[in-house]
Amino acid sequence: MANDTDFDIAIIGGGSVGISLACALGQIEPAPRVVLIEAHDYKNLPPPGFDSRTVALSYSSRQIFEGLQLWKSIEQRGISPIEMIHISDRGHPGMTRLTANEQGVEALGYVIENRILGEALFARLSAFSNITLMAPARMQQLDFKNDRVILQGSMNDEAFQLTTRLVVAADGTESFVRKFMNISQRHWDYQQTAVIANVACDRPHNHVAYERFTRDGPMALLPLTDLDEAKNRYGLVWTVPQNRVEQVLALNDEQFRTELAVHFGERAGKFVRIGKRASYPLGLSHINEHVRHRLAFIGNAAHTLHPVAGQGFNLGLRDVAALAQVLQDALAAQQDPGDLDVLQAYAKWRRRDHIQTAVFTDSLVRVFSTDFTPLVLVRNAGLLAMEMFAPLRKRLGRHAMGYIGRASLLARGLRL
Numbered sequence: 001m002a003n004d005t006d007f008d009i010a011i012i013g014g015g016s017v018g019i020s021l022a023c024a025l026g027q028i029e030p031a032p033r034v035v036l037i038e039a040h041d042y043k044n045l046p047p048p049g050f051d052s053r054t055v056a057l058s059y060s061s062r063q064i065f066e067g068l069q070l071w072k073s074i075e076q077r078g079i080s081p082i083e084m085i086h087i088s089d090r091g092h093p094g095m096t097r098l099t100a101n102e103q104g105v106e107a108l109g110y111v112i113e114n115r116i117l118g119e120a121l122f123a124r125l126s127a128f129s130n131i132t133l134m135a136p137a138r139m140q141q142l143d144f145k146n147d148r149v150i151l152q153g154s155m156n157d158e159a160f161q162l163t164t165r166l167v168v169a170a171d172g173t174e175s176f177v178r179k180f181m182n183i184s185q186r187h188w189d190y191q192q193t194a195v196i197a198n199v200a201c202d203r204p205h206n207h208v209a210y211e212r213f214t215r216d217g218p219m220a221l222l223p224l225t226d227l228d229e230a231k232n233r234y235g236l237v238w239t240v241p242q243n244r245v246e247q248v249l250a251l252n253d254e255q256f257r258t259e260l261a262v263h264f265g266e267r268a269g270k271f272v273r274i275g276k277r278a279s280y281p282l283g284l285s286h287i288n289e290h291v292r293h294r295l296a297f298i299g300n301a302a303h304t305l306h307p308v309a310g311q312g313f314n315l316g317l318r319d320v321a322a323l324a325q326v327l328q329d330a331l332a333a334q335q336d337p338g339d340l341d342v343l344q345a346y347a348k349w350r351r352r353d354h355i356q357t358a359v360f361t362d363s364l365v366r367v368f369s370t371d372f373t374p375l376v377l378v379r380n381a382g383l384l385a386m387e388m389f390a391p392l393r394k395r396l397g398r399h400a401m402g403y404i405g406r407a408s409l410l411a412r413g414l415r416l
Protein backbone atom coordinates (compact mmCIF):
# COMPACT_ATOMS: atom_id res chain seq x y z
CA MET A 1 0.00 0.00 0.00
CA ALA A 2 1.43 3.40 -0.96
CA ASN A 3 2.24 5.84 1.84
CA ASP A 4 4.48 8.89 2.34
CA THR A 5 7.64 6.81 2.32
CA ASP A 6 6.75 4.40 -0.46
CA PHE A 7 7.57 5.46 -4.04
CA ASP A 8 7.57 4.06 -7.56
CA ILE A 9 10.81 5.78 -8.55
CA ALA A 10 13.62 7.30 -6.45
CA ILE A 11 16.11 9.55 -8.26
CA ILE A 12 19.40 9.86 -6.39
CA GLY A 13 21.09 13.16 -7.33
CA GLY A 14 19.35 16.36 -8.36
CA GLY A 15 22.03 17.85 -10.62
CA SER A 16 20.96 19.03 -14.08
CA VAL A 17 20.30 15.45 -15.28
CA GLY A 18 18.44 14.13 -12.20
CA ILE A 19 16.19 17.18 -11.95
CA SER A 20 15.44 16.96 -15.71
CA LEU A 21 14.30 13.37 -15.22
CA ALA A 22 12.04 14.48 -12.35
CA CYS A 23 10.50 17.10 -14.68
CA ALA A 24 9.94 14.41 -17.34
CA LEU A 25 8.34 11.99 -14.84
CA GLY A 26 6.15 14.84 -13.61
CA GLN A 27 4.53 14.86 -17.06
CA ILE A 28 3.69 11.22 -17.54
CA GLU A 29 0.40 9.40 -17.12
CA PRO A 30 -0.38 7.41 -15.04
CA ALA A 31 1.64 9.66 -12.69
CA PRO A 32 4.27 7.65 -10.77
CA ARG A 33 5.13 8.60 -7.18
CA VAL A 34 8.65 9.99 -7.47
CA VAL A 35 11.17 11.13 -4.86
CA LEU A 36 14.22 13.22 -5.82
CA ILE A 37 17.03 13.06 -3.26
CA GLU A 38 19.75 15.72 -3.53
CA ALA A 39 22.68 16.28 -1.18
CA HIS A 40 22.79 20.07 -1.66
CA ASP A 41 20.22 22.66 -0.68
CA TYR A 42 18.92 24.36 -3.85
CA LYS A 43 18.12 27.58 -2.01
CA ASN A 44 21.27 28.21 0.05
CA LEU A 45 24.05 26.23 -1.59
CA PRO A 46 22.98 25.01 -5.05
CA PRO A 47 24.38 21.69 -6.31
CA PRO A 48 27.80 21.91 -8.03
CA GLY A 49 26.14 21.17 -11.39
CA PHE A 50 24.56 24.64 -11.18
CA ASP A 51 27.81 26.58 -10.70
CA SER A 52 29.37 29.40 -12.73
CA ARG A 53 30.09 27.20 -15.77
CA THR A 54 28.27 27.64 -19.06
CA VAL A 55 26.73 24.76 -20.95
CA ALA A 56 26.29 24.48 -24.71
CA LEU A 57 22.91 22.85 -25.31
CA SER A 58 22.63 20.97 -28.60
CA TYR A 59 19.66 21.53 -30.88
CA SER A 60 18.21 18.16 -29.85
CA SER A 61 18.41 19.24 -26.18
CA ARG A 62 16.34 22.29 -27.12
CA GLN A 63 13.76 19.91 -28.58
CA ILE A 64 13.77 17.81 -25.41
CA PHE A 65 13.20 20.93 -23.31
CA GLU A 66 10.39 21.91 -25.70
CA GLY A 67 8.81 18.50 -25.11
CA LEU A 68 9.20 19.08 -21.37
CA GLN A 69 7.52 22.49 -21.80
CA LEU A 70 10.59 24.13 -20.34
CA TRP A 71 12.14 25.80 -23.35
CA LYS A 72 10.21 29.10 -23.11
CA SER A 73 11.21 29.53 -19.50
CA ILE A 74 14.88 28.74 -20.33
CA GLU A 75 14.80 31.13 -23.29
CA GLN A 76 13.30 33.95 -21.21
CA ARG A 77 16.07 33.64 -18.64
CA GLY A 78 18.75 34.31 -21.29
CA ILE A 79 20.32 32.03 -23.88
CA SER A 80 22.68 32.83 -26.71
CA PRO A 81 22.20 30.91 -29.98
CA ILE A 82 25.24 29.46 -31.76
CA GLU A 83 24.96 30.31 -35.45
CA MET A 84 28.44 29.19 -36.45
CA ILE A 85 31.14 26.93 -34.99
CA HIS A 86 34.68 27.84 -36.07
CA ILE A 87 37.13 24.94 -35.64
CA SER A 88 40.89 25.45 -36.01
CA ASP A 89 44.22 23.76 -35.24
CA ARG A 90 46.81 26.09 -33.66
CA GLY A 91 50.00 26.43 -35.74
CA HIS A 92 48.48 24.54 -38.70
CA PRO A 93 46.35 25.59 -41.69
CA GLY A 94 43.43 23.18 -41.04
CA MET A 95 40.12 24.86 -40.19
CA THR A 96 36.42 24.46 -40.89
CA ARG A 97 33.16 26.22 -40.15
CA LEU A 98 29.76 24.71 -39.42
CA THR A 99 26.76 26.99 -39.86
CA ALA A 100 23.16 26.76 -38.72
CA ASN A 101 22.09 27.94 -42.12
CA GLU A 102 23.72 25.00 -43.87
CA GLN A 103 22.20 22.55 -41.37
CA GLY A 104 18.75 24.09 -41.98
CA VAL A 105 18.16 25.01 -38.33
CA GLU A 106 17.75 28.30 -36.48
CA ALA A 107 20.86 27.58 -34.35
CA LEU A 108 23.43 24.78 -34.00
CA GLY A 109 22.98 25.01 -30.24
CA TYR A 110 22.46 27.45 -27.39
CA VAL A 111 24.72 28.64 -24.61
CA ILE A 112 23.33 29.12 -21.12
CA GLU A 113 24.86 29.61 -17.71
CA ASN A 114 24.44 26.44 -15.58
CA ARG A 115 23.06 28.50 -12.72
CA ILE A 116 20.26 29.86 -14.94
CA LEU A 117 19.43 26.41 -16.33
CA GLY A 118 19.20 25.19 -12.72
CA GLU A 119 16.77 27.98 -11.81
CA ALA A 120 14.49 27.09 -14.74
CA LEU A 121 14.50 23.37 -13.90
CA PHE A 122 13.92 23.97 -10.21
CA ALA A 123 11.01 26.36 -10.90
CA ARG A 124 9.34 23.77 -13.17
CA LEU A 125 9.69 21.00 -10.58
CA SER A 126 7.33 22.73 -8.17
CA ALA A 127 4.49 22.37 -10.74
CA PHE A 128 4.26 18.60 -10.17
CA SER A 129 2.30 17.15 -7.27
CA ASN A 130 3.65 13.61 -7.83
CA ILE A 131 7.28 14.65 -7.17
CA THR A 132 8.64 14.83 -3.61
CA LEU A 133 11.90 16.75 -3.24
CA MET A 134 14.26 15.84 -0.40
CA ALA A 135 17.13 18.34 -0.16
CA PRO A 136 19.60 18.62 1.41
CA ALA A 137 19.44 14.86 1.90
CA ARG A 138 22.20 12.31 1.41
CA MET A 139 21.71 8.72 0.32
CA GLN A 140 23.73 6.33 2.45
CA GLN A 141 22.46 2.80 2.02
CA LEU A 142 20.49 0.68 -0.46
CA ASP A 143 19.03 -2.74 0.21
CA PHE A 144 17.70 -4.50 -2.90
CA LYS A 145 14.82 -6.91 -2.18
CA ASN A 146 12.94 -8.80 -4.85
CA ASP A 147 9.89 -6.46 -4.96
CA ARG A 148 11.31 -3.24 -3.45
CA VAL A 149 14.49 -1.33 -2.63
CA ILE A 150 14.90 0.01 0.90
CA LEU A 151 16.78 3.32 0.93
CA GLN A 152 18.40 4.87 3.97
CA GLY A 153 19.95 8.29 4.32
CA SER A 154 19.99 11.46 6.34
CA MET A 155 18.24 14.78 5.95
CA ASN A 156 19.07 17.72 8.21
CA ASP A 157 21.04 15.30 10.42
CA GLU A 158 18.02 13.03 10.83
CA ALA A 159 17.94 9.49 9.49
CA PHE A 160 15.19 8.54 7.02
CA GLN A 161 14.05 5.32 5.38
CA LEU A 162 12.08 4.96 2.13
CA THR A 163 11.00 2.19 -0.18
CA THR A 164 10.85 2.31 -3.96
CA ARG A 165 10.32 0.02 -6.94
CA LEU A 166 13.12 1.63 -8.97
CA VAL A 167 16.31 3.53 -8.11
CA VAL A 168 17.69 5.87 -10.78
CA ALA A 169 21.29 6.88 -10.04
CA ALA A 170 21.92 10.43 -11.29
CA ASP A 171 24.57 11.14 -8.66
CA GLY A 172 27.40 12.24 -10.94
CA THR A 173 30.93 11.12 -11.80
CA GLU A 174 31.79 9.93 -8.28
CA SER A 175 28.45 8.08 -8.06
CA PHE A 176 27.79 6.84 -4.54
CA VAL A 177 25.32 4.28 -5.94
CA ARG A 178 27.85 2.84 -8.40
CA LYS A 179 30.45 2.44 -5.66
CA PHE A 180 27.97 1.06 -3.13
CA MET A 181 26.78 -1.54 -5.65
CA ASN A 182 30.36 -2.37 -6.58
CA ILE A 183 29.74 -1.80 -10.28
CA SER A 184 32.94 -1.34 -12.27
CA GLN A 185 33.66 1.33 -14.84
CA ARG A 186 36.33 2.06 -17.41
CA HIS A 187 38.17 5.24 -16.59
CA TRP A 188 40.83 7.25 -18.37
CA ASP A 189 42.52 10.26 -16.76
CA TYR A 190 43.47 12.78 -19.45
CA GLN A 191 46.00 14.45 -17.13
CA GLN A 192 44.32 17.67 -18.19
CA THR A 193 42.27 20.23 -16.29
CA ALA A 194 39.66 22.62 -17.66
CA VAL A 195 40.13 26.20 -16.52
CA ILE A 196 36.87 28.07 -17.00
CA ALA A 197 36.00 31.77 -16.83
CA ASN A 198 33.62 34.20 -18.45
CA VAL A 199 35.61 36.60 -20.63
CA ALA A 200 34.73 39.60 -22.81
CA CYS A 201 36.25 40.71 -26.12
CA ASP A 202 36.36 44.07 -27.85
CA ARG A 203 34.36 42.81 -30.87
CA PRO A 204 30.75 41.51 -31.09
CA HIS A 205 30.70 37.72 -31.05
CA ASN A 206 27.99 37.49 -33.73
CA HIS A 207 26.95 34.18 -32.17
CA VAL A 208 30.10 32.36 -33.30
CA ALA A 209 31.51 29.62 -31.05
CA TYR A 210 35.21 28.81 -31.39
CA GLU A 211 36.85 25.42 -30.90
CA ARG A 212 40.63 25.70 -31.09
CA PHE A 213 42.91 22.71 -30.77
CA THR A 214 46.34 23.33 -29.30
CA ARG A 215 49.24 21.08 -28.38
CA ASP A 216 48.26 21.41 -24.68
CA GLY A 217 44.63 20.50 -25.33
CA PRO A 218 41.49 22.07 -26.81
CA MET A 219 40.04 25.44 -25.88
CA ALA A 220 36.51 26.69 -26.52
CA LEU A 221 34.85 30.10 -26.51
CA LEU A 222 31.06 29.95 -26.27
CA PRO A 223 29.09 33.15 -27.05
CA LEU A 224 27.04 34.45 -24.11
CA THR A 225 24.18 36.94 -23.78
CA ASP A 226 25.07 40.60 -23.19
CA LEU A 227 24.69 42.06 -19.72
CA ASP A 228 24.24 45.77 -18.97
CA GLU A 229 27.70 45.85 -17.43
CA ALA A 230 29.45 43.51 -19.90
CA LYS A 231 28.97 42.94 -23.62
CA ASN A 232 30.58 40.53 -26.13
CA ARG A 233 30.92 37.85 -23.47
CA TYR A 234 32.08 34.28 -23.96
CA GLY A 235 32.26 31.26 -21.69
CA LEU A 236 35.88 30.10 -21.90
CA VAL A 237 36.85 26.45 -21.42
CA TRP A 238 40.65 26.23 -21.57
CA THR A 239 42.20 22.79 -21.25
CA VAL A 240 45.64 22.88 -19.66
CA PRO A 241 48.00 20.01 -18.73
CA GLN A 242 47.64 19.09 -15.04
CA ASN A 243 51.17 20.22 -14.20
CA ARG A 244 50.42 23.78 -15.41
CA VAL A 245 47.05 24.37 -13.73
CA GLU A 246 48.36 26.02 -10.56
CA GLN A 247 50.49 28.34 -12.65
CA VAL A 248 47.57 29.34 -14.94
CA LEU A 249 45.21 29.88 -11.99
CA ALA A 250 47.79 32.06 -10.24
CA LEU A 251 48.13 34.49 -13.18
CA ASN A 252 46.71 37.95 -12.60
CA ASP A 253 44.09 39.21 -15.09
CA GLU A 254 46.62 40.98 -17.29
CA GLN A 255 48.92 37.94 -17.46
CA PHE A 256 45.93 35.63 -18.06
CA ARG A 257 44.76 37.83 -20.96
CA THR A 258 48.23 37.77 -22.52
CA GLU A 259 48.61 34.01 -22.15
CA LEU A 260 45.10 33.45 -23.54
CA ALA A 261 45.85 35.62 -26.58
CA VAL A 262 49.05 33.63 -27.23
CA HIS A 263 47.11 30.34 -27.25
CA PHE A 264 43.89 31.51 -28.86
CA GLY A 265 45.01 34.36 -31.15
CA GLU A 266 42.83 37.35 -31.98
CA ARG A 267 40.16 35.82 -34.21
CA ALA A 268 37.49 36.83 -31.70
CA GLY A 269 39.12 40.24 -31.02
CA LYS A 270 41.16 41.34 -28.02
CA PHE A 271 40.32 39.94 -24.60
CA VAL A 272 39.33 42.94 -22.49
CA ARG A 273 37.80 41.36 -19.37
CA ILE A 274 38.44 38.18 -17.44
CA GLY A 275 35.95 36.87 -14.86
CA LYS A 276 36.42 34.57 -11.89
CA ARG A 277 38.31 31.38 -12.73
CA ALA A 278 37.59 27.80 -11.65
CA SER A 279 39.09 24.45 -12.58
CA TYR A 280 37.80 20.90 -13.25
CA PRO A 281 40.02 17.81 -13.67
CA LEU A 282 39.13 15.92 -16.86
CA GLY A 283 38.63 12.22 -17.47
CA LEU A 284 36.60 9.75 -19.48
CA SER A 285 34.53 7.13 -17.66
CA HIS A 286 31.98 4.63 -18.79
CA ILE A 287 30.06 2.32 -16.46
CA ASN A 288 30.10 -1.40 -17.32
CA GLU A 289 26.45 -2.09 -16.40
CA HIS A 290 23.86 0.59 -17.08
CA VAL A 291 21.02 -1.34 -15.46
CA ARG A 292 20.34 -4.05 -12.92
CA HIS A 293 17.11 -5.30 -11.43
CA ARG A 294 15.47 -2.14 -9.92
CA LEU A 295 18.44 0.07 -10.81
CA ALA A 296 19.34 2.36 -13.75
CA PHE A 297 22.16 4.87 -14.29
CA ILE A 298 21.87 8.16 -16.18
CA GLY A 299 24.05 11.22 -16.86
CA ASN A 300 27.55 11.51 -15.44
CA ALA A 301 26.89 8.60 -13.08
CA ALA A 302 26.91 6.44 -16.24
CA HIS A 303 29.39 8.31 -18.44
CA THR A 304 31.68 11.29 -18.00
CA LEU A 305 33.25 12.91 -21.05
CA HIS A 306 35.90 15.50 -21.83
CA PRO A 307 34.05 18.81 -22.38
CA VAL A 308 35.81 19.40 -25.74
CA ALA A 309 32.68 18.79 -27.80
CA GLY A 310 30.18 20.05 -25.19
CA GLN A 311 28.38 16.69 -25.12
CA GLY A 312 28.21 15.53 -21.46
CA PHE A 313 24.95 17.10 -20.34
CA ASN A 314 23.38 16.71 -23.78
CA LEU A 315 24.09 12.96 -23.68
CA GLY A 316 22.65 12.76 -20.15
CA LEU A 317 19.52 14.60 -21.26
CA ARG A 318 19.04 12.07 -24.05
CA ASP A 319 19.25 9.34 -21.34
CA VAL A 320 16.47 11.19 -19.51
CA ALA A 321 14.26 11.36 -22.61
CA ALA A 322 14.69 7.65 -23.39
CA LEU A 323 14.28 6.41 -19.80
CA ALA A 324 11.17 8.54 -19.21
CA GLN A 325 9.59 7.14 -22.39
CA VAL A 326 10.42 3.53 -21.47
CA LEU A 327 9.01 4.05 -17.96
CA GLN A 328 5.87 5.70 -19.29
CA ASP A 329 5.23 2.73 -21.62
CA ALA A 330 5.85 0.29 -18.76
CA LEU A 331 3.52 2.10 -16.35
CA ALA A 332 0.81 2.41 -19.02
CA ALA A 333 1.05 -1.37 -19.54
CA GLN A 334 0.90 -1.84 -15.73
CA GLN A 335 4.39 -3.30 -15.72
CA ASP A 336 6.73 -2.92 -12.77
CA PRO A 337 9.09 0.02 -13.59
CA GLY A 338 11.95 -1.75 -11.78
CA ASP A 339 11.63 -4.92 -13.85
CA LEU A 340 14.94 -5.85 -15.50
CA ASP A 341 13.30 -6.35 -18.93
CA VAL A 342 11.92 -2.80 -18.82
CA LEU A 343 15.31 -1.37 -17.85
CA GLN A 344 17.16 -3.40 -20.44
CA ALA A 345 15.04 -1.77 -23.14
CA TYR A 346 16.43 1.57 -21.92
CA ALA A 347 20.04 0.28 -21.81
CA LYS A 348 19.80 -1.24 -25.30
CA TRP A 349 18.29 1.91 -26.75
CA ARG A 350 21.06 4.13 -25.35
CA ARG A 351 24.07 1.91 -26.13
CA ARG A 352 24.85 3.27 -29.63
CA ASP A 353 24.67 6.93 -28.58
CA HIS A 354 26.83 6.28 -25.49
CA ILE A 355 29.55 4.53 -27.49
CA GLN A 356 29.55 6.84 -30.52
CA THR A 357 29.56 10.02 -28.45
CA ALA A 358 32.35 8.78 -26.16
CA VAL A 359 34.47 7.58 -29.09
CA PHE A 360 33.89 10.84 -31.00
CA THR A 361 34.84 13.00 -28.00
CA ASP A 362 37.84 10.91 -27.01
CA SER A 363 39.17 10.80 -30.60
CA LEU A 364 39.01 14.60 -30.84
CA VAL A 365 41.10 14.94 -27.68
CA ARG A 366 43.69 12.39 -28.74
CA VAL A 367 44.02 13.21 -32.43
CA PHE A 368 44.37 16.92 -31.75
CA SER A 369 46.78 16.63 -28.80
CA THR A 370 49.65 15.08 -30.70
CA ASP A 371 52.61 16.41 -32.66
CA PHE A 372 53.09 13.06 -34.42
CA THR A 373 53.55 14.30 -38.02
CA PRO A 374 51.38 11.75 -39.90
CA LEU A 375 48.46 12.44 -37.54
CA VAL A 376 48.94 16.20 -37.81
CA LEU A 377 48.74 15.85 -41.60
CA VAL A 378 45.67 13.61 -41.47
CA ARG A 379 43.74 15.85 -39.06
CA ASN A 380 44.53 18.99 -41.07
CA ALA A 381 43.57 17.26 -44.31
CA GLY A 382 40.34 16.23 -42.53
CA LEU A 383 39.54 19.79 -41.48
CA LEU A 384 40.31 21.17 -44.94
CA ALA A 385 38.25 18.44 -46.61
CA MET A 386 35.41 19.33 -44.30
CA GLU A 387 35.72 22.99 -45.22
CA MET A 388 35.50 22.02 -48.93
CA PHE A 389 32.77 19.36 -48.83
CA ALA A 390 29.35 20.24 -47.47
CA PRO A 391 28.20 16.59 -46.90
CA LEU A 392 31.11 16.07 -44.45
CA ARG A 393 30.18 19.25 -42.59
CA LYS A 394 26.57 18.16 -42.55
CA ARG A 395 27.52 14.86 -40.88
CA LEU A 396 29.65 16.51 -38.23
CA GLY A 397 26.92 19.11 -37.68
CA ARG A 398 24.27 16.44 -37.06
CA HIS A 399 26.51 14.85 -34.46
CA ALA A 400 27.14 18.20 -32.77
CA MET A 401 23.37 18.80 -32.74
CA GLY A 402 22.84 15.50 -30.91
CA TYR A 403 21.15 13.42 -33.60
CA ILE A 404 22.50 9.92 -32.96
CA GLY A 405 20.46 6.73 -33.15
CA ARG A 406 16.70 6.43 -32.58
CA ALA A 407 15.20 9.71 -31.38
CA SER A 408 12.85 9.67 -28.38
CA LEU A 409 9.47 11.42 -28.43
CA LEU A 410 10.94 14.26 -26.34
CA ALA A 411 13.94 14.62 -28.68
CA ARG A 412 11.42 15.23 -31.46
CA GLY A 413 9.93 18.07 -29.42
CA LEU A 414 6.83 16.01 -28.53
CA ARG A 415 5.25 15.65 -25.09
CA LEU A 416 5.37 12.30 -23.35
Ligand SMILES: Cc1cc2nc3c(=O)[nH]c(=O)nc-3n(C[C@H](O)[C@H](O)[C@H](O)COP(=O)(O)OP(=O)(O)OC[C@H]3O[C@@H](n4cnc5c(N)ncnc54)[C@H](O)[C@@H]3O)c2cc1C
Nearest residue numbers: 013015016017039047049056139172299300310312313314
Ligand atom coordinates in the same frame (compact mmCIF):
# COMPACT_ATOMS: atom_id res chain seq x y z
C1 LIG B 1 34.39 22.53 -17.75
C2 LIG B 1 33.19 21.76 -18.19
C3 LIG B 1 32.40 22.24 -19.25
C4 LIG B 1 31.29 21.51 -19.69
N1 LIG B 1 30.58 21.98 -20.76
C5 LIG B 1 29.54 21.26 -21.23
C6 LIG B 1 28.78 21.72 -22.37
O1 LIG B 1 29.05 22.78 -22.95
N2 LIG B 1 27.75 20.93 -22.82
C7 LIG B 1 27.42 19.75 -22.21
O2 LIG B 1 26.48 19.08 -22.67
N3 LIG B 1 28.10 19.31 -21.12
C8 LIG B 1 29.14 20.03 -20.62
N4 LIG B 1 29.83 19.58 -19.52
C9 LIG B 1 29.38 18.33 -18.86
C10 LIG B 1 28.24 18.60 -17.88
O3 LIG B 1 28.59 19.63 -16.99
C11 LIG B 1 27.89 17.33 -17.10
O4 LIG B 1 27.73 16.27 -18.00
C12 LIG B 1 26.61 17.48 -16.29
O5 LIG B 1 26.71 18.54 -15.38
C13 LIG B 1 26.32 16.18 -15.51
O6 LIG B 1 25.15 16.35 -14.75
P1 LIG B 1 24.69 15.21 -13.73
O7 LIG B 1 23.39 15.72 -13.16
O8 LIG B 1 24.73 13.88 -14.39
O9 LIG B 1 25.81 15.17 -12.62
P2 LIG B 1 26.16 16.28 -11.43
O10 LIG B 1 25.93 17.62 -11.98
O11 LIG B 1 27.48 15.88 -10.97
O12 LIG B 1 25.03 15.99 -10.38
C14 LIG B 1 25.08 14.92 -9.46
C15 LIG B 1 24.30 15.34 -8.25
O13 LIG B 1 24.20 14.21 -7.35
C16 LIG B 1 24.28 14.70 -6.02
N5 LIG B 1 24.73 13.59 -5.16
C17 LIG B 1 25.91 12.92 -5.21
N6 LIG B 1 25.96 11.95 -4.27
C18 LIG B 1 24.77 12.00 -3.61
C19 LIG B 1 24.20 11.25 -2.54
N7 LIG B 1 24.87 10.25 -1.94
N8 LIG B 1 22.96 11.57 -2.10
C20 LIG B 1 22.25 12.58 -2.70
N9 LIG B 1 22.75 13.32 -3.74
C21 LIG B 1 23.98 13.04 -4.18
C22 LIG B 1 25.28 15.85 -6.10
O14 LIG B 1 25.10 16.77 -5.04
C23 LIG B 1 24.94 16.47 -7.46
O15 LIG B 1 24.05 17.54 -7.39
C24 LIG B 1 30.94 20.29 -19.05
C25 LIG B 1 31.72 19.81 -17.99
C26 LIG B 1 32.83 20.53 -17.56
C27 LIG B 1 33.67 19.99 -16.44
